[in-house]
Amino acid sequence: MTNISRREALAAGVGFATITMLPLSWAHADKALVDKAIADFTGGASVSEGNVSLDMPEIAENGNTVPLNVSVDSPMADDNYVESVMILASGNPTPGVATFHFTPLSGEAAATTRMRLASTQDVIAVAKTSKGEFFQAGTTVKVTIGGCGG
Amino acid sequence: MAKSKPRVKAPKKASAGDVVTIKTLISHKMETGLRKDKEGKIIPRKIINKFECSFNGASVFSCDILPAVSANPYLEFTMKAVESGEYNFKWTDDDGSIYEKKSKLTVA
Amino acid sequence: MMKIFGKVAAIVAGSALVATAAFAEDRKSYPAPKDHPLSEIISGYEFRTPETRALQDDDFENPAYILLDLGAELWSTADGAAGKSCASCHGDAAESMKGIGASFPKWSKERNKAITVEQQINICREEQMQADTWKWTKDPNMLGMTIFVKNQSRGMPIVLDNSPEMETVRKLGEEVYYTRYGQLDMSCANCHEDYYGNYIRADMLSQGQINGFPTYRLKWNGVGSTHRRFKGCMKNIRANPFKPQGEEFTALEAYMMYRAVGLPIETPSVRN
Numbered sequence: 464m465t466n467i468s469r470r471e472a473l474a475a476g477v478g479f480a481t482i483t484m485l486p487l488s489w490a491h492a493d494k495a496l497v498d499k500a501i502a503d504f505t506g507g508a509s510v511s512e513g514n515v516s517l518d519m520p521e522i523a524e525n526g527n528t529v530p531l532n533v534s535v536d537s538p539m540a541d542d543n544y545v546e547s548v549m550i551l552a553s554g555n556p557t558p559g560v561a562t563f564h565f566t567p568l569s570g571e572a573a574a575t576t577r578m579r580l581a582s583t584q585d586v587i588a589v590a591k592t593s594k595g596e597f598f599q600a601g602t603t604v605k606v607t608i609g610g611c612g613g
Numbered sequence: 614m615a616k617s618k619p620r621v622k623a624p625k626k627a628s629a630g631d632v633v634t635i636k637t638l639i640s641h642k643m644e645t646g647l648r649k650d651k652e653g654k655i656i657p658r659k660i661i662n663k664f665e666c667s668f669n670g671a672s673v674f675s676c677d678i679l680p681a682v683s684a685n686p687y688l689e690f691t692m693k694a695v696e697s698g699e700y701n702f703k704w705t706d707d708d709g710s711i712y713e714k715k716s717k718l719t720v721a
Numbered sequence: 722m723m724k725i726f727g728k729v730a731a732i733v734a735g736s737a738l739v740a741t742a743a744f745a746e747d748r749k750s751y752p753a754p755k756d757h758p759l760s761e762i763i764s765g766y767e768f769r770t771p772e773t774r775a776l777q778d779d780d781f782e783n784p785a786y787i788l789l790d791l792g793a794e795l796w797s798t799a800d801g802a803a804g805k806s807c808a809s810c811h812g813d814a815a816e817s818m819k820g821i822g823a824s825f826p827k828w829s830k831e832r833n834k835a836i837t838v839e840q841q842i843n844i845c846r847e848e849q850m851q852a853d854t855w856k857w858t859k860d861p862n863m864l865g866m867t868i869f870v871k872n873q874s875r876g877m878p879i880v881l882d883n884s885p886e887m888e889t890v891r892k893l894g895e896e897v898y899y900t901r902y903g904q905l906d907m908s909c910a911n912c913h914e915d916y917y918g919n920y921i922r923a924d925m926l927s928q929g930q931i932n933g934f935p936t937y938r939l940k941w942n943g944v945g946s947t948h949r950r951f952k953g954c955m956k957n958i959r960a961n962p963f964k965p966q967g968e969e970f971t972a973l974e975a976y977m978m979y980r981a982v983g984l985p986i987e988t989p990s991v992r993n
Contacts, residue, residue, distance in 0.1 A: 520770065520771075522770070523770075524770045524773050524939065524993040525939035525993045527683060527940065528684075528776075528939045528942075529683075529772075530772050539693075552681055555681050556647055557679070557681075559679040559681065561676055561677060561678050561681070562676065563674070563690070564674065564675040564676065564677075565674060568668065568671055568672070568673050568693055569673055569674050569692060569693070570633075570692055570693030571632055573690065573691055574674070574688065574689065574690045575687070575690075576688050576689070577687050578681050578682055578683055579681050579682070579683055580681075618787055620781065620786070620787065620790070622781045636781050636782065638784060640784070642942070683942070684784075685784040685787065685942075685943075687782065
């Protein structure tokens with residue numbers, strides 16, 4: 464068996480860690496980008512917590528396909544309905560994911576899709592009503608980097 | 614796969630006032646534009662960027678899609694059944710291709 | 722020093738147990754026959770998260786059905802110089818292909834070797850249809866047709882061809898299964914027999930059962946074959962993989978059917 468000194472082993476370990484860390488630091492959307500996306504969506508109006516429920520797994524088995532379900536409490540009547548819901552991922556290279564547009568004919572302000580998450584991060588849903596109100600909800604999803612699945 | 618194939622599961626019958634669930638899926642790689650090929654060149658972005666569902670010409674649901682949506686984009690949403698008629702489902706690709714599917718609904 | 726180490730180890734072991742238990746509670750298992758290397762036979766489905774299982778539970782939400790639809794279409798589409806389709810000889814797949822996915826690989830007397838469903842498809846294309854053969858692992862046509870054929874056996878338990886020839890093939894497969902390969906010097910058994918139900922880093926190890934293949938794999942963003950998965954495992958242990966549909970992987974597939982005996986076919990499954 465070859466003898467590797469403790470120092471060599473440590474150095475190798477550090478080197479490896481640096482290599483694997485780099486893409487992660489690149490892959491982070493700026494908080495400013497998230498704030499800007501929300502400001503563009505709301506036109507600067509204030510956003511309240513609540514009314515929106517964002518359902519995602521606490522731990523995603525693979526970041527390629529993470530289920531997302533969003534629903535907003537709303538009568539979905541002609542004079543009061545949810546117009547759109549924007550989904551943002553704070554830790555992806557860019558925060559935008561998708562924007563759902565509803566009409567009173569939708570019946571419910573609810574949609575399900577599957578999204579990509581580059582790493583463990585917060586996902587945010589911002590809803591806009593026909594009355595010009597804004598609501599938001601967020602959730603943290605842990606993304607596992609697997610032994611063989613990663 | 615060269616050509617994208619849409620799949621839709623939408624009820625054919627409903628009672629007036631029912632809120633029905635519609636599921637759609639289309640085969641597509643959803644190339645993000647962030648990946649590099651073996652030579653280190655960026656693989657250009659190519660995604661489905663928009664989905665629209667209308668019923669008898671009226672908008673039911675639509676979605677602006679970005680590269681963070683998974684390959685083979687899946688969308689599930691609802692519609693309030695008011696009258697009989699035809700659903701129209703439409704996906705728009707970055708390359709300009711449009712994929713469409715239609716199906717009928719009878720409201721009793 | 723040892724004391725501290727012992728404590729740390731105990732905590733680590735403790736948390737590992739907790740983490741395992743969360744998934745282990747309702748893992749459905751099938752009894753293993755006498756002298757089988759496993760005490761219980763468990764599908765890979767049982768090791769996946771509720772979200773991944775949900776994708777498989779609904780035939781519409783399972784993206785592999787795009788390829789199943791393609792396979793169904795190809796089944797009755799004539800191709801090649803003979804102007805035949807699969808249906809020209811085999812008729813209704815729901816009848817003629819029932820059980821195939823639960824019993825292949827099987828022994829071919831004419832070829833004097835074991836053949837997989839994929840190999841049989843290309844044999845038919847070449848000899849009966851006089852059509853071009855399909856590529857083994859990534860061709861959507863091959864994947865679609867393999868899924869379509871195996872799907873006709875969905876829910877049927879895996880049964881073995883007990884001919885002495887197949888016994889010999891499975892012996893070779895067993896040897897491949899237990900041989901340590903690559904720079905990491907690991908065998909299939911080191912993960913999938915010794916440590917299934919435990920985490921390898923953040924991944925939950927399964928028994929490596931093949932009853933759901935070809936599968937829609939989240940990591941692949943698409944559908945892949947049994948032999949592509951074998952290849953991936955060998956790369957993970959830094960070994961030179963055998964050739965898809967070559968003698969070793971065909972034997973390994975045959976032996977994996979023995980390890981999965983009694984397990985229902987799930988093709989097309991969804992895995993991580």
